[in-house]
Amino acid sequence: MIEKNNSQPLVRMSGISKAFPGVQANDCVDLELHPGEVLALLGENGAGKSTLMNILCGLYRPDAGEIELRGRKVSIEGPKDSQALGIGMVHQNFKLVDSMTVLENIILGMKNQPLVLDMKKVRAEVLQLSKRYNLKVEPDASIWQLSVGEQQRVEILKLLYRKAEILILDEPTAVLTPQESDELAKVIRLMKTEGKSAIFITHKMEEVMNFSDRVMVLRKGRLVAGLSTTSTSPSQLARLMVGRELLFSIDKKPFSPGKTILSLDRVCAKDDRGLDALKEVSLNIRSGEILGIAGVAGNGQKELAEVITGLRKLKSGSLRLDKEDMSQSSPIAMIKAGVAHIPQDRSSAGSVGDLSVASNLAMKEYRKPPLSTGIFIIPQRITSLAKKLIERFKIMTPGPDTHLKFLSGGNIQKTILAREIGACKSLLVAVYPSRGLDIGATESVRRQLVDQRDQGFGVLFVSEDIDELIQVADTIAVLFEGRVMAVMPSKEAAPERLGLLMAGVGA
Amino acid sequence: MDMITSILAITIRAGTSLVFATIGEIFTERAGILNLGIEGIMLMSAVTGFAASFYTQNIFIAVLVAVAVGAAMAALHAFLTVTMRANQVVSGLSITLFGSGFASFLGQRLGPASNNFRLVGLKGARFMPASLEGISEVPILSAFLNQDLLTYLVYILIPLSWFFLYKTRPGLWLRSIGEDPQTADAMGIDVIKAKYFYTILGGVFIALGGAHLSLSYTPGWAENITGGRGWIVVALVIFSMWNPARSLWGALLFGGINAVQFRLQASGTNIPAAFLNMLPYLGTIAVLVLMTWWEALSKKVGAPAALSQAYMREDK
Numbered sequence: 004m005i006e007k008n009n010s011q012p013l014v015r016m017s018g019i020s021k022a023f024p025g026v027q028a029n030d031c032v033d034l035e036l037h038p039g040e041v042l043a044l045l046g047e048n049g050a051g052k053s054t055l056m057n058i059l060c061g062l063y064r065p066d067a068g069e070i071e072l073r074g075r076k077v078s079i080e081g082p083k084d085s086q087a088l089g090i091g092m093v094h095q096n097f098k099l100v101d102s103m104t105v106l107e108n109i110i111l112g113m114k115n116q117p118l119v120l121d122m123k124k125v126r127a128e129v130l131q132l133s134k135r136y137n138l139k140v141e142p143d144a145s146i147w148q149l150s151v152g153e154q155q156r157v158e159i160l161k162l163l164y165r166k167a168e169i170l171i172l173d174e175p176t177a178v179l180t181p182q183e184s185d186e187l188a189k190v191i192r193l194m195k196t197e198g199k200s201a202i203f204i205t206h207k208m209e210e211v212m213n214f215s216d217r218v219m220v221l222r223k224g225r226l227v228a229g230l231s232t233t234s235t236s237p238s239q240l241a242r243l244m245v246g247r248e249l250l251f252s253i254d255k256k257p258f259s260p261g262k263t264i265l266s267l268d269r270v271c272a273k274d275d276r277g278l279d280a281l282k283e284v285s286l287n288i289r290s291g292e293i294l295g296i297a298g299v300a301g302n303g304q305k306e307l308a309e310v311i312t313g314l315r316k317l318k319s320g321s322l323r324l325d326k327e328d329m330s331q332s333s334p335i336a337m338i339k340a341g342v343a344h345i346p347q348d349r350s351s352a353g354s355v356g357d358l359s360v361a362s363n364l365a366m367k368e369y370r371k372p373p374l375s376t377g378i379f380i381i382p383q384r385i386t387s388l389a390k391k392l393i394e395r396f397k398i399m400t401p402g403p404d405t406h407l408k409f410l411s412g413g414n415i416q417k418t419i420l421a422r423e424i425g426a427c428k429s430l431l432v433a434v435y436p437s438r439g440l441d442i443g444a445t446e447s448v449r450r451q452l453v454d455q456r457d458q459g460f461g462v463l464f465v466s467e468d469i470d471e472l473i474q475v476a477d478t479i480a481v482l483f484e485g486r487v488m489a490v491m492p493s494k495e496a497a498p499e500r501l502g503l504l505m506a507g508v509g510a
Numbered sequence: 511m512d513m514i515t516s517i518l519a520i521t522i523r524a525g526t527s528l529v530f531a532t533i534g535e536i537f538t539e540r541a542g543i544l545n546l547g548i549e550g551i552m553l554m555s556a557v558t559g560f561a562a563s564f565y566t567q568n569i570f571i572a573v574l575v576a577v578a579v580g581a582a583m584a585a586l587h588a589f590l591t592v593t594m595r596a597n598q599v600v601s602g603l604s605i606t607l608f609g610s611g612f613a614s615f616l617g618q619r620l621g622p623a624s625n626n627f628r629l630v631g632l633k634g635a636r637f638m639p640a641s642l643e644g645i646s647e648v649p650i651l652s653a654f655l656n657q658d659l660l661t662y663l664v665y666i667l668i669p670l671s672w673f674f675l676y677k678t679r680p681g682l683w684l685r686s687i688g689e690d691p692q693t694a695d696a697m698g699i700d701v702i703k704a705k706y707f708y709t710i711l712g713g714v715f716i717a718l719g720g721a722h723l724s725l726s727y728t729p730g731w732a733e734n735i736t737g738g739r740g741w742i743v744v745a746l747v748i749f750s751m752w753n754p755a756r757s758l759w760g761a762l763l764f765g766g767i768n769a770v771q772f773r774l775q776a777s778g779t780n781i782p783a784a785f786l787n788m789l790p791y792l793g794t795i796a797v798l799v800l801m802t803w804w805e806a807l808s809k810k811v812g813a814p815a816a817l818s819q820a821y822m823r824e825d826k
Binding site: 060062063081082083086092094098099100101102103107110111112113114116117118119120 | 677678679680682683685686689690692693694695696697698699700815823
């Protein structure tokens with residue numbers, strides 16, 4: 004399954020292995036990158052893609068293996084070395100200092116900058132690059148003021164400014180709108196015409212087919228295939244990646260909603276900066292209904308979920324759960340009322356990386372029997388609960404005692420999902436539950452949402468993916484700048500119309 | 511006018527050691543290291559600096575000894591917190607406890623036999639005010655220009671360290687380390703080396719603050735010569751918003767209240783001396799609380815985001 008290319012490769016990694024406590028992230032992986040080539044690195048969550056690239060850019064040291072650049076063996080001890088070799092990486096979690104400006108971030112760490120910085124010159128050069136590659140940025144803005152898409156442009160400019168010849172992009176489109184992804188594709192093509200090479204990590208077939216010349220598939224830390232893009236197909240790649248056939252559609256029982264579970268009446272709330280985030284939002288969720296929330300990220304979705312889970316105060320309006328007024332309820336009151344929450348930010352709001360998988364799984368149930376009696380918790384019962392959930396939700400972990408932070412993003416998400424589904428007694432609030440997940444994990448997340456609905460619970464499902472919404476949700480509401488633009492049955496929702504509503508057109 | 515000039519002169523003298531230590535701690539904290547050993551380092555450098563000045567009668571050797579001791583203690587803190595990844599608060603407190611106790615011990619052992627081996631009551635070399643001809647006659651200005659060499663060094667140090675931090679390449683790197691060491695590391699900056707360097711550099715400045723106390727402000731050695739200044743500095747760093755240029759205001763605040771209460775005591779008021787001695791601390795804390803509260807309301811930048819967190823590259 005490995006196709007050969009006889010020209011001398013720009014980069015050759017051979018026999019790379021790397022283990023983390025309890026996890027073999029890379030197992031004797033070989034990789035070749037040729038000049039002017041765009042290589043896609045495809046694989047499920049936890050397949051070892053990011054680890055392999057972190058080794059190439061010097062952040063991790065491999066346990067075994069060699070790296071050659073232009074036919075010569077190199078030793079990459081740290082990011083300093085990889086930068087000097089012309090390798091640059093845009094990490095999934097951007098490497099930008101939030102409190103610093105765009106320009107400061109672009110030159111950070113560059114040895115050849117003068118001792119006393121000449122910001123005027125840097126600004127001129129950056130603006131020139133930004134024009135040439137059509138990457139618009141505000142040079143003096145601080146990073147925290149920028150949207151995720153803008154931050155990514157800063158990251159790319161940073162590599163271009165350093166004259167990187169080999170660009171590594173870790174899931175570059177995971178956080179972008181479709182328009183932004185198209186622009187990124189243009190930038191990559193332009194860089195290719197200038198002779199630069201790129202490796203991008205992804206688990207989206209569409210991107211592999213659109214962006215890449217060649218594709219390498221990793222599964223469970225091993226290389227399973229290396230193919231030229233033109234000679235393969237999405238279904239072949241999906242099979243290689245997951246190791247089995249996939250179902251692309253979801254069966255669910257016919258839609259027959261029951262009584263109203265959640266009702267929001269003219270709810271207003273502010274965001275963290277004190278600006279109006281929700282403006283007179285009125286929504287209902289009935290038992291056995293999945294209400295999909297469509298909208299571009301940052302239009303009030305996060306605040307909506309926080310209001311419903313008691314994490315954010317209402318400024319005005321009312322929130323009723325099973326006809327009971329819960330407008331001023333605390334998070335614990337909402338948990339006790341059976342509202343479960345899969346938050347947008349998994350690592351900071353949904354899980355504790357330094358606690359074990361078992362502790363994370365028990366985090367909502369530990370207060371009551373069977374996990375505790377009075378003030379004492381019963382560790383054996385937590386472990387046995389954890390073992391059951393690990394099995395049922397297919398969480399890939401060395402064991403229930405492993406620290407959660409050592410799991411891949413997809414398995415952390417599965418852990419949260421397993422816990423929240425257990426805690427759900429009336430309503431499940433799921434915010435971007437499949438973001439950053441591979442096909443297999445996405446499929447199982449969607450399945451779980453539909454199961455909750457079929458059991459007669461209500462589900463609030465926030466997503467940016469229109470196709471996913473139409474497929475999974477029963478009813479779709481569109482949020483734009485904190486307002487509900489429209490509510491419609493998903494059967495009547497055409498993707499084009501949703502797209503326009505999401506952009507604030509045609510209320 | 512004479513009174514204002516004299517209060518101002520005392521204020522500046524009293525503030526000098528605070529500015530040194532504040533700027534030292536700002537450099538340290540900008541590298542993400544919280545050093546609560548300031549009090550201990552100041553006491554140790556004050557006692558060793560004075561002992562050296564007594565035996566050599568050479569003020570520069572005295573300063574060198576104080577600085578070497580401060581650098582060594584800061585290096586110990588760096589080793590414990592950066593390499594051994596010990597808790598920074600615990601390590602800093604230990605250094606202060608050790609420094610206070612050991613300085614007191616040295617004060618009773620380093621002296622000559624003729625003085626019962628004690629340092630108290632001895633005279634060593636000291637910094638003298640250095641002034642230009644005629645300046646001492648000019649009101650206000652003479653308060654600034656009739657000071658010792660270390661104070662003149664402070665005048666240069668404040669703008670220089672501000673310029674370094676905000677306008678130079680290493681300053682940019684330093685700021686990034688305290689905010690986001692992962693990013694700094696990924697950008698090819700040697701985070702570990704920098705943390706050592708700036709912790710030790712901070713120790714040097716803190717030591718200059720301690721040396722100023724025993725070699726100029728109150729020349730000689732006395733038990734607890736710092737009077738808790740090391741703790742005031744921890745607060746002044748916050749008040750300065752980690753900006754060296756603003757260290758001036760905090761130091762003047764503390765020094766100013768000190769100078770005013772000196773005046774009051776000298777004028778023979780009925781207010782108990784213990785109460786007056788307390789005023790500089792009370793006033794500094796009151797103003798700090800108000801200022802910090804106000805700054806928080808106006809949403810200005812706070813502490814370096816990664817302050818007091820240990821850093822290791824492959825941590826997840």
